[in-house]
Amino acid sequence: MVDENKRAVLGFFEAVSNRRLEDLPRFMAADVVDHNKIIHGEVDEPGAAFEGLRQQLVAFDPLTVRVDELIGEADRVVARVTQSGVHGGVHPRMPAPTGRSFENEAIWIFTLADGKITQIRAVSDRLGLFLQLGWPWPQAD
Secondary structure, eight states: OHHHHHHHHHHHHHHHHTTOGGGGGGTEEEEEEEOOOSSTTOOOSTTHHHHHHHHHHHHEEEEEEEEEEEEEETTEEEEEEEEEEEEOSOOTTSOSOOOOEEEEEEEEEEEEETTEEEEEEEEEOHHHHHHHHTOOOOOOO
16 A cells, blocks of 8 residues: 555656646545645645646746655655746746746655545745745735
8 A cells, every 4th residue: 555655646746747737636536635835825625736736837837846755654655855946927826927946845745545645735945935936925914
């Protein structure tokens, strides 16, 4: 089970990095929940992760996720990755495209069932991302 789950996570990152959104259902359950808040306001309701990833790929072209370390146990897989890309496209909750590139480290935690990702949680170097892209730091309400 652990090896099957690791293969699903690697396939997920490969599909994202190669911009193959049509392949995501092979790796993600239809009701997957993404708890990762890259930009304030993203929904974490079942299935919304597909649209969230589509929007990320519009905003960042290219966007590459290199898996640096992969750890699996039972129904969980943790990936330490290096994400890189260029902010060249429009996203509804991001500043206007800057054309600047970024590279940052992130930790993604996946829960899987029947070989598919059912939940995603992630943390990343957001301060580094904002600084590299020249974005203003979000203000608290």
